[in-house]
Amino acid sequence: MYGLGLIKGLGITMKNLVIPSRQFNVYQYPNKRATPWDLAKINNSKPFTYIAKNPLTTIKSFVGLVNVEEKLPQHPNFRGEEFAWYDNRCTGCASCAKYCPLGIIKIVTGTSGVNSQEGQSYDLEVFDIDIGRCMFCGLCVEACPYDALHMGSGFEEAQYQRSNLVIDINKLKSAEKKPSTWFRPQLVNQGHDPISGDTADWRKVGRHEKPSQEDQSERWAKR
Amino acid sequence: MTGIRTEPVTVNLGPQHPSTHGVFRLRVTFDGEEIIDLEPVFGYLHRGTEKLAETRNYTQIVTLTDRMDYVASMSNNLAYVRTVEDLSGIEVPERAQYIRVICAELQRIASHLMATGFLLNDIGALATPLIYCFREREKILDLFEMLCGARITLSYMRPGGVFQDADQDFWNALDILIQELPHYLDELETLISKNEIVLARTRSVGVLSDEDAIDYGVTGPILRASRVKWDLRKANPYEIYDRIDFEVPIGVEGDTYDRFHVRLLEMQESVKIITQCITQIEKGSIRADVPYFIRPKPGETYQSVEGPKGELGFYLISDGGVSPYRCKVRAPSFINLTPLKKMMLGWKMGDLITILGSIDIVLGEVDR
Amino acid sequence: MYTSFYQLIDFHSFYDMYYKIFESLGLSSSASWMSYLAAGGSLSFLAINLLVLATAFYTWFERRTIARFQVRRGPNRNGPFGLGQPFADVIKLIMKEDTIPTEADKPVFTIAPIALLAPTLLIITVIPIDDASFLATLNIGILFIVGITSVNSIAIFMAGWGSRNKYAILGSMRGAAMLISYEIPMALGITSVLLISGSLAMTEIVAKQDIWFIVVMPMGFFVFMAAATAEMSRTPFDQIEAESELGSGYNTEFSGIKFAILFLAEFMAPIVTSAVVTTLFLGGSQGFDFLPGQAWFVLKMFVVIFILLWIRSTWPRLRIDQIMGFAWKILMELGFVNIFLIAIEVAVLMDPVTGLLTSQDLLIMAAINWVFTILTLVFLANLLGKRNYDRPDPVPSPLANMQPKGEK
Numbered sequence: 001m002y003g004l005g006l007i008k009g010l011g012i013t014m015k016n017l018v019i020p021s022r023q024f025n026v027y028q029y030p031n032k033r034a035t036p037w038d039l040a041k042i043n044n045s046k047p048f049t050y051i052a053k054n055p056l057t058t059i060k061s062f063v064g065l066v067n068v069e070e071k072l073p074q075h076p077n078f079r080g081e082e083f084a085w086y087d088n089r090c091t092g093c094a095s096c097a098k099y100c101p102l103g104i105i106k107i108v109t110g111t112s113g114v115n116s117q118e119g120q121s122y123d124l125e126v127f128d129i130d131i132g133r134c135m136f137c138g139l140c141v142e143a144c145p146y147d148a149l150h151m152g153s154g155f156e157e158a159q160y161q162r163s164n165l166v167i168d169i170n171k172l173k174s175a176e177k178k179p180s181t182w183f184r185p186q187l188v189n190q191g192h193d194p195i196s197g198d199t200a201d202w203r204k205v206g207r208h209e210k211p212s213q214e215d216q217s218e219r220w221a222k223r
Numbered sequence: 224m225t226g227i228r229t230e231p232v233t234v235n236l237g238p239q240h241p242s243t244h245g246v247f248r249l250r251v252t253f254d255g256e257e258i259i260d261l262e263p264v265f266g267y268l269h270r271g272t273e274k275l276a277e278t279r280n281y282t283q284i285v286t287l288t289d290r291m292d293y294v295a296s297m298s299n300n301l302a303y304v305r306t307v308e309d310l311s312g313i314e315v316p317e318r319a320q321y322i323r324v325i326c327a328e329l330q331r332i333a334s335h336l337m338a339t340g341f342l343l344n345d346i347g348a349l350a351t352p353l354i355y356c357f358r359e360r361e362k363i364l365d366l367f368e369m370l371c372g373a374r375i376t377l378s379y380m381r382p383g384g385v386f387q388d389a390d391q392d393f394w395n396a397l398d399i400l401i402q403e404l405p406h407y408l409d410e411l412e413t414l415i416s417k418n419e420i421v422l423a424r425t426r427s428v429g430v431l432s433d434e435d436a437i438d439y440g441v442t443g444p445i446l447r448a449s450r451v452k453w454d455l456r457k458a459n460p461y462e463i464y465d466r467i468d469f470e471v472p473i474g475v476e477g478d479t480y481d482r483f484h485v486r487l488l489e490m491q492e493s494v495k496i497i498t499q500c501i502t503q504i505e506k507g508s509i510r511a512d513v514p515y516f517i518r519p520k521p522g523e524t525y526q527s528v529e530g531p532k533g534e535l536g537f538y539l540i541s542d543g544g545v546s547p548y549r550c551k552v553r554a555p556s557f558i559n560l561t562p563l564k565k566m567m568l569g570w571k572m573g574d575l576i577t578i579l580g581s582i583d584i585v586l587g588e589v590d591r
Numbered sequence: 592m593y594t595s596f597y598q599l600i601d602f603h604s605f606y607d608m609y610y611k612i613f614e615s616l617g618l619s620s621s622a623s624w625m626s627y628l629a630a631g632g633s634l635s636f637l638a639i640n641l642l643v644l645a646t647a648f649y650t651w652f653e654r655r656t657i658a659r660f661q662v663r664r665g666p667n668r669n670g671p672f673g674l675g676q677p678f679a680d681v682i683k684l685i686m687k688e689d690t691i692p693t694e695a696d697k698p699v700f701t702i703a704p705i706a707l708l709a710p711t712l713l714i715i716t717v718i719p720i721d722d723a724s725f726l727a728t729l730n731i732g733i734l735f736i737v738g739i740t741s742v743n744s745i746a747i748f749m750a751g752w753g754s755r756n757k758y759a760i761l762g763s764m765r766g767a768a769m770l771i772s773y774e775i776p777m778a779l780g781i782t783s784v785l786l787i788s789g790s791l792a793m794t795e796i797v798a799k800q801d802i803w804f805i806v807v808m809p810m811g812f813f814v815f816m817a818a819a820t821a822e823m824s825r826t827p828f829d830q831i832e833a834e835s836e837l838g839s840g841y842n843t844e845f846s847g848i849k850f851a852i853l854f855l856a857e858f859m860a861p862i863v864t865s866a867v868v869t870t871l872f873l874g875g876s877q878g879f880d881f882l883p884g885q886a887w888f889v890l891k892m893f894v895v896i897f898i899l900l901w902i903r904s905t906w907p908r909l910r911i912d913q914i915m916g917f918a919w920k921i922l923m924e925l926g927f928v929n930i931f932l933i934a935i936e937v938a939v940l941m942d943p944v945t946g947l948l949t950s951q952d953l954l955i956m957a958a959i960n961w962v963f964t965i966l967t968l969v970f971l972a973n974l975l976g977k978r979n980y981d982r983p984d985p986v987p988s989p990l991a992n993m994q995p996k997g998e999k
């Protein structure tokens with residue numbers, strides 16, 4: 001019958017209005033309105049003690065005036081900013097630089113003297129990633145043969161100047177390392193979850209255990 | 224009517240217009256509300272993808288294809304890597320083929336959801352069906368995030384397979400999705416395809432006959448809406464489509480309603496394809512042993528896949544180097560725009576918007 | 592208890608107050624007309640500002656409700672539940688640069704927003720929010736409304752024509768055509784109310800509704816609602832703005848305070864319309880005793896507004912020729928049939944001496960009208976339905992030749 005479809009349509013929108021599970025999974029980005037219970041959880045105290053201690057905040061949070069920061073939850077595979085780079089692993093081979101479609105990784109190496117045991121070794125003088133032009137394709141990570149470079153898990157790292165977006169070697173060295181598990185199955189196997197704040201040191205991130213100093217010296221000595 | 228002197232009015236629809244789906248310009252001449260002439264103008268989003276491809280190596284071009292049809296990156300990746308594989312004779316492991324098909328079908332659902340939603344938005348439904356569509360699309364994007372760490376610019380496929388195997392999270396989420404999706408699609412269908420206002424706006428509007436559709440080289444849902452049963456997945460089965468059983472839905476007369484209804488039916492078919500893939504897939508390798516820098520023998524090839532918008536093809540010429548000598552894209556959105564004038568002349572302004580919406584163009588692909 | 596409070600916002604209390612003030616100032620000779628003016632001015636000032644405030648909250652309500660229909664959240668950042676949002680919007684709009692296109696017809700362009708807002712504001716004067724709360728008791732109240740709303744089409748045309756923009760002109764052309772067409776079914780819907788109430792005064796109409804007129808004549812309600820929706824240019828009839836087709840129609844070129852006024856007028860229309868609907872069909876301030884009449888009135892308005900929003904968030908928009916066809920081919924006929932029926936009923940049932948209809952008479956009318964309405968709608972639906980649902984199964988084109996490789 002004509003007109004029935006219109007009424008059915010009204011029924012469907014009403015259904016979507018009333019059923020809570022139909023609501024779009026919206027996060028109150030970037031801040032979430034917090035109830036006293038949330039606040040207690042954040043401050044690691046029992047709800048009632050928290051309410052007793054902070055009556056004013058509690059009242060405010062009941063009215064809906066207290067916000068806490070909330071970031072979108074992501075999968076550990078997320079390809080994000082803040083590249084995790086391990087200088088202990090990097091050999092300066094520049095595979096990453098060569099493989100980047102945009103050529104935004106700049107590497108300058110210098111000799112660091114001759115190590116009698118390992119032969120010539122390189123020192124990295126410059127390792128710049130120009131995040132401002134990066135498209136987070138991850139090809140550089142895929143190319144790194146020594147598992148020294150990893151995608152990060154952050155986002156929303158806006159800066160006022162483009163030059164601040166260039167991550168230089170010092171920043172990379174000192175940054176907190178939360179490598180994404182993207183293209184790093186060994187991290188997945190270890191149950192590493194960068195989103196919850198896990199960090200990983202250079203020993204953990206490799207596909208192969210790096211030979212120990214003794215092993216190396218043995219191998220080199222034999223030759 | 225005699226006595227009243229009237230004048231046609233030329234309106235520039237776009238490049239900044241809410242319903243041109245990007246920076247697309249239509250120079251339309253109206254007689255009152257009726258269209259008497261129109262001329263599409265494009266090129267506002269030209270980024271020189273084909274030329275850029277000549278300076279990248281074969282793997283790096285994958286990242287460029289993401290940005291062509293940005294609501295269906297997976298299909299673009301698939302079309303491109305298939306061409307490279309054909310050019311350099313790479314055998315793709317079976318598991319990789321299954322994963323690719325699953326991804327392509329998920330992407331087809333996502334793209335069709337977006338097309339349907341925006342078509343309804345163009346009809347004037349104040350974004351409600353659009354947001355219902357987006358809610359479902361979001362779930363698919365979440366799946367992609369689990370798979371490859373990105374949501375839009377995926378770069379998931381590589382010549383020789385895919386770069387990373389799907390982990391358990393993905394399979395679990397996929398199971399839930401394909402259980403729920405048919406229900407939501409049914410709901411969408413009730414909300415829209417039985418709605419009398421939508422029927423009044425779309426039935427018999429902007430008819431494209433089967434002959435015209437073939438003559439203009441139109442492909443994809445638009446061709447199928449014009450009763451032509453042509454689907455590359457059946458006509459020239461690539462990947463593992465020959466092992467899968469599915470229907471090719473067609474329309475009744477080739478009007479706006481058919482174009483949008485064919486998409487709804489196709490989504491149901493895609494769900495079927497994914498279900499079959501899940502039961503058939505086996506463990507194995509996901510990437511052939513391919514060097515980082517592929518150097519195909521000199522030669523040329525054309526390969527195409529059935530993308531969400533139509534036949535998406537890549538034509539590559541190799542001169543033996545690390546990057547192609549020439550890369551040409553057969554962009555379905557661009558070619559589907561050609562019968563625009565045929566469909567629109569004589570209709571009203573409101574129909575112009577719905578017909579354009581029913582073609583489902585993505586300007587990133589039209590201008591490349 | 593309530594009356595004492597609401598009498599404060601009453602013309603006479605204002606008048607008395609000003610009269611005393613002027614008298615104490617020693618102006619007793621002219622105190623009468625001066626206090627008349629002053630009381631009127633204060634009351635208008637109060638009413639306009641209250642209405643503007645109500646509109647501000649209405650925008651919030653509309654955005655939240657529609658967002659919920661669209662499974663979103665809606666504005667929720669400014670203040671508790673996003674209640675500060677309308678004020679932020681207004682401040683933003685006022686702070687913006689007020690541009691006038693160089694080619695625009697400046698006086699027309701400037702007057703248009705005011706011409707659009709004024710009629711909407713004027714309507715509220717004759718609406719009785721309760722037995723004692725109204726600004727004016729016009730004995731031709733409803734006629735006043737019909738007359739004053741006609742100005743809208745001129746204002747919209749002025750806005751479109753004055754801004755010298757092709758989209759705006761297209762939008763205002765559509766607007767002029769549509770608004771004028773829909774005034775006829777609207778008037779027909781109102782006429783059927785008048786046949787029963789026997790009076791043009793709004794208070795009389797409310798008083799006559801022993802049984803709400805929506806129950807007595809569903810058809811009249813349908814016709815009036817459809818026409819009123821079109822007058823407000825809401826979906827499914829929002830051709831004037833048609834944001835997916837015309838950008839934003841007649842208000843494309845407006846910015847700053849002018850846009851704010853247009854916006855205000857546009858969002859005030861649903862409030863005013865729902866007030867009129869409540870008065871004409873939903874028994875005005877009638878209700879049970881535990882709430883004051885004003886509260887009932889507002890409650891009913893909210894129900895009407897909610898239904899309007901529900902429709903707005905569900906249905907798409909009709910094309911302009913279909914809208915005009917609906918007005919002239921369906922709505923007007925329904926209106927005439929309804930008037931015809933009601934006229935016969937009134938003629939038969941009315942007490943010839945007193946000229947009154949008892950509530951029993953109204954119940955009889957309601958019974959007849961409901962049966963008749965359902966029959967008509969079913970008949971109409973079947974008549975229209977045939978064309979759209981009968982669709983053959985798809986036949987593959989003979990030109991198609993899809994043969995998988997290797998199969999012959």
Ligand code: SF4
Binds near residue numbers: 099103129138139140
């Ligand atoms: S993620 Fe891609 S664009 Fe960014 S540095 Fe790595 S290779 Fe270059």
Ligand code: SF4
Binds near residue numbers: 090097149
């Ligand atoms: S590819 Fe890896 S090891 Fe080589 S320079 Fe880059 S980060 Fe260092």
